[in-house]
Amino acid sequence: xxxxxxxxxxxxxxxxxxxxxxxxxxxxxxxxxxxxxxxxxxxxxxxxxxxxxxxxxxxxxxxxxxxxxxxxxxxxxxxxxxxxxxxxxxxxxxxxxxxxxxxxxxxxxxxxxxxxxxxxxxxxxxxxxxxxxxxxxxxxxxxxxxxxxxxxxxxxxxxxxxxxxxxxxxxxxxxxxxxxxxxxxxxxxxxxxxxxxxxxxxxxxxxxxxxxxxxxxxxxxxxxxxxxxxxxxxxxxxxxxxxxx
Numbered sequence: 001x002x003x004x005x006x007x008x009x010x011x012x013x014x015x016x017x018x019x020x021x022x023x024x025x026x027x028x029x030x031x032x033x034x035x036x037x038x039x040x041x042x043x044x045x046x047x048x049x050x051x052x053x054x055x056x057x058x059x060x061x062x063x064x065x066x067x068x069x070x071x072x073x074x075x076x077x078x079x080x081x082x083x084x085x086x087x088x089x090x091x092x093x094x095x096x097x098x099x100x101x102x103x104x105x106x107x108x109x110x111x112x113x114x115x116x117x118x119x120x121x122x123x124x125x126x127x128x129x130x131x132x133x134x135x136x137x138x139x140x141x142x143x144x145x146x147x148x149x150x151x152x153x154x155x156x157x158x159x160x161x162x163x164x165x166x167x168x169x170x171x172x173x174x175x176x177x178x179x180x181x182x183x184x185x186x187x188x189x190x191x192x193x194x195x196x197x198x199x200x201x202x203x204x205x206x207x208x209x210x211x212x213x214x215x216x217x218x219x220x221x222x223x224x225x226x227x228x229x230x231x232x233x234x235x236x237x238x239x240x241x242x243x244x245x
Contacts, residue, residue: 004069005035006062006103008042008076008215015215021242022075022106028242029114033073036065044082048181052089059090067095071113072103075238077135077213078181080105085138105139105213106238107154117161123243124164128207129155130198130221131174132214141213145174155213155237162240168205175201179220195224202232210234 003026007019026033042062043055062083066072074080083103090096110116131153135141142153159167178184178194199221202210210232212218218234225232 001032001070002068003031003033004066004072005033006039006042006066006072006074006076006079007035008074008079009040009045010219011075011215014219015236018075018215018236018238021236021238022073025106025119025238025242026073029110029116029119031114034069039065042079042082044079044086045181047082047086052086056090059087063087063090063096063099066099066103070102071109072099073106073109074103075106075213075236076215077105077132077139077141078216080108081134081138105135105141107158107213108139108141110241111154111157117157119158119161119241121161121241121243122163122245123209123240124245126166126168126206126208127159127240128168128170128202128205128210129153129159129173130177130202130210130212130217131155132212132217133176133180135213136174142174155211158237158241159211162243164245165240168202168207170201170205170207172197172201177217177221179217181216184220191220192224195220196228199224199228199230199232203230207232209240211237211240213237 011018041058043058046055080103087100143149143151177198178191184191222234
């Protein structure tokens with residue numbers, strides 16, 4: 001299979017180690033990965049800010065970069081969701097439809113395309129899983145507490161197989177962290193309070209490391225943790241699954 005790796009803007013600029021961990025992990029799993037060097041933003045920030053039609057150029061550019069791949073994999077549930085669900089603003093050519101159908105968040109790809117549950121990782125820490133909103137309620141990467149359905153979580157299914165890990169249960173496991181993209185700017189006070197509540201839930205549960213499928217959520221939580229000098233670290237799921245500690 002031909003797999004194209006999409007690295008979101010904030011990972012490229014602020015957390016390049018997440019992109020490196022993603023490609024190393026996929027290569028360990030015997031996946032042939034290519035990184036189209038012409039890739040840019042998927043258009044999500046503009047769309048989330050109310051400028052959806054100004055993002056058309058970014059959408060078309062994304063399709064042009066990834067149209068020849070069997071799968072597009074990204075360490076970002078929110079970006080995968082945006083491409084899959086919101087690229088209806090551009091003409092639905094066969095290439096656009098193919099890209100939309102074949103874009104996958106990393107955990108979803110490993111579990112449901114590669115059919116791998118144990119990636120051979122080792123991480124001897126107490127870990128709390130943050131289930132990001134776009135991934136949870138958009139891509140259905142896990143079950144939601146407001147729905148009467150059988151519980152599942154792609155994130156936790158992979159973490160449970162990591163050697164030495166202690167996956168700590170949270171009191172409010174699928175509650176939003178408050179980031180919400182530009183919401184964190186336009187509604188700063190609400191965003192901060194939601195983030196503090198989320199951090200406290202992890203502290204109350206004895207967590208040492210918070211992980212998630214979205215670096216944007218982790219960035220928000222890390223900022224609060226650092227400012228308040230709290231004993232927590234944040235790592236993207238790719239970094240844990242790529243770990244051999």
